[in-house]
Amino acid sequence: MEVTHSAFTIAQATETKSEEDCEDWDNWSTERESDSATSHGGVDESHESFSNTVDSLLQESLNSFLDEGPILHPIEHQYSELKGGNSSFSSNPQSTRDFVADCLSLVCECKGFEYSIVWEIDNKLGLLTAKTGYYIPGCGKIKTFYNSSMTLRAFPLGLEIPGRVAYSGQVEWCDHVHEEAVCRFHRVNEAKMYGVQTVLGIPIACGVLEFGSSQKIPQCPQILRYIHNVCKPLLYCLQDSTW
Known part of the structure; x- marks a missing residue:
């Protein structure tokens, strides 16, 4: 058991x-x-x-x-072969024109502008005439306003936005140019006809940069800073009259 x-x-x-x-x-x-x-x-x-x-x-x-704007300017880097000596862009006029157009297009496409014009000062005559510019393809009636400004206009110093900006050396920004008096904006009739609302004028050494849009773009310091950073390389080639 x-x-x-x-x-x-x-x-x-x-x-x-x-x-x-x-x-x-x-x-x-x-x-x-x-x-x-x-x-x-x-x-x-x-x-x-x-x-x-x-x-x-x-x-x-x-x-x-x-x-x-870009820390390393992509367009300036792309066209760096144009520079020689004291950063002259005159060795290749066609490439210089392309460089200017690329800088202007970058501003337009990133900041809502539809065209840009470079107004050049003729110191002997005291006039600003359109040297080159850019418009966004497909921008409609703005293209007609741009073309008329490029081919038919010259402004004395002190008159209209390009003339006043060149004379004063101060930025002028108007987001209602279609409502301005003719004495203030000589192209007001064209602006009404083609729907331009905003025109911005920025002084540069050789003249004035103008940007325009059919939209109301309020004044903005960041946009001015962006334009300065993107267009700074233009100072070298815009001062060269060989292209």
Whole structure:
């Protein structure tokens, strides 16, 4: 009887141990799954945080470009082979014209303007005449206003936006030129006819940069800073009369 009881006790103990082992295994498996889930969750959260940081940096860079202009001027770099000696662009007149047009187009397309004109001062005659410019393809009636300004106009110093800006050396920004008196804006009739609302004049060494739009573009220091940064390389080639 003692042997039988001992065998029964051992069997019972073995069965109990087996149940405990199974329970321990189940607990370990559950903890492992929990740890794994937590680990994956941490990875997902880390990845999401990194992604958000990258998105934030990209957005910050884009905002900086739109507000301030490019840190490394892409167009100036593209045409760097034109420079020689004292940054002269006169070695290739056609490429110089392309360079100017590219700078003007960058401002127009990024800041909502539809055309730009470079007004050059003739110091002997005291007149500003259109030297070159740019308009956005497909801009409709604005193209006609641009063409008439380029071919039919010359302004004495002190008259109209180009003349006043060249005379005073101060920026002039009007977002309602279609409502101006003729004595203030000689092209007011064309502006009404072709839907021009905003004209901006910026003084440069050789004359005036004019930007215009059919939209109302309120005065904005960031836009002026952007234009300065983008168009700064133009100072070298616009002062050269050989192209």
